[in-house]
Amino acid sequence: MSVLVVGSIALDTVKTPVEEHTDLLGGSTCYASVAASFFTTVNLVGIVGDDFPTEHIDYLRSRKIDLAGLQIVPGKTFRWSGEYMWDLNTRETRSIALNVFESFEPKLPGGYERTPYVLLGNIHPNLQHHVLDQMKRPRFVIADTMDLWINNTREELLRLLTRVDMLILNDSEARMLTGQTSLIKAAAQIRDLGPAYLVIKKGEHGALLFGPEAQFFSCGAYPLEEIHDPTGAGDTFAGGLAGHLAAQDHGSVTFDTLRKAVVLGSVMASFNVEAFSLERLRTLTPADIEERYQTFRRMSQFEVPAL
């Protein structure tokens, strides 16, 4: 089955202690769509200006991502510039130019409204609502969010939580949203707000998955020696997760499918941070994914199953 991915498309300037690159392909839609495309077909919804390089469009199309939902309008593409500190864990936004993204109204082209899986990438909750308003009973809706929306558009976000099956956010955002220091308590509180499933990302410490009936899964992080650019890690995580779910659809989403989806999201994110922009994903193969997935299995296993 297909997954619909909506979010931002950007040209990023990224500075790390070691390197700086300008006008890189970025934005939550791009990272998430490309990650999901390793598992299933993707319907992309986003907006770019007429300065958006044709090569990027060609690349997305080469990933068999449907671009009927890509609006190309007069003006400049959204630009973001950020700098990572020495440990690559802290990031400062240096500049944001919304440009054409400011007037983005995600309009679904015909056929998209019945896409069974929906990933609402990290954008303003009202845009996420607007997409859901156009959908016809999707099977599973995942929303990503960030501190900006928790702080500035809390009401809209809370209303969104009643409309989604899964929320993805990081540990500091879960604490910010609930005022709870214990992630276990924060998770229970967020699930009470609506989503049956919740993923709390913990960066280098992995991710936690919470579900109904106290179901719980703890996923370790892949032990990377070298991180070159953390940009898009959360988006590739969400994209890989959603892509696997859609690909595995057997009529319903089970907690066991979700466990594996969280691992595959982690696998995709672990590749993504190995290079700037989407560079690592460009050369990634299904065999690479399978190999790292098996490494995850080995590193998490502590009892050889009885035969």
Place this chain on the structure above:
Amino acid sequence: MSVLVVGSIALDTVKTPVEEHTDLLGGSTCYASVAASFFTTVNLVGIVGDDFPTEHIDYLRSRKIDLAGLQIVPGKTFRWSGEYMWDLNTRETRSIALNVFESFEPKLPGGYERTPYVLLGNIHPNLQHHVLDQMKRPRFVIADTMDLWINNTREELLRLLTRVDMLILNDSEARMLTGQTSLIKAAAQIRDLGPAYLVIKKGEHGALLFGPEAQFFSCGAYPLEEIHDPTGAGDTFAGGLAGHLAAQDHGSVTFDTLRKAVVLGSVMASFNVEAFSLERLRTLTPADIEERYQTFRRMSQFEVPAL
């Protein structure tokens, strides 16, 4: 097989944001010995003053811990007092009175020198050396340590690393010892210093196990809702780990046995922090341990093994 446990025995005063208790049974030997005693027989080595309550000695003996190595000398027992901050993650030592512990010279009683498994609890590296000097070819030696020894007795600690099979320390200590921010690089560097195996504890984020040939295991932390007293978490972790290893001895220690030992260490630590001092361990049953171990299995598993 048995495990020899050496370390401190203390009467602790512990203050959390909620409660304060004085003269609690504590010290690395007590926590580690009691945790290990759920899995195997323990030879304890430690020192107390003649003020040490008989009830504590009776309790240790009731756990079938051999106390031939317990020195009871005139004077006062080691006292430690600490306070935990609001999130229970930061701790301040309020006072230390070494008392009889200052003149502690761990002397092994006859028979102890052939104990196959050795856990050198968190004490001055020279005392750890002194124990090893008396041992006859132990099968597996584990050393615990802390920031104090890394900073103040670095040479003695580095020399100890050439004499042990496994080192246990926490993430900040691994970074402090090596100057590496990446735990993967820090682990490689520490293993180069001697120990074939290394455990890096990450508090609420679990623990990492490293071994020869890039063997790696990532253990999640048990999702506790309420932590009452983190004192002794590291010691019960080490004790549970060492106890399981000794109990499972089949002639050699394998990486698979170590994986399970790390999980059982985490299980023991997760119980210990549920109450002050060793209170939770006093009521703990093998069935409790088995139940939580199965919870760990479920929360870490992401692919139902093919039958």
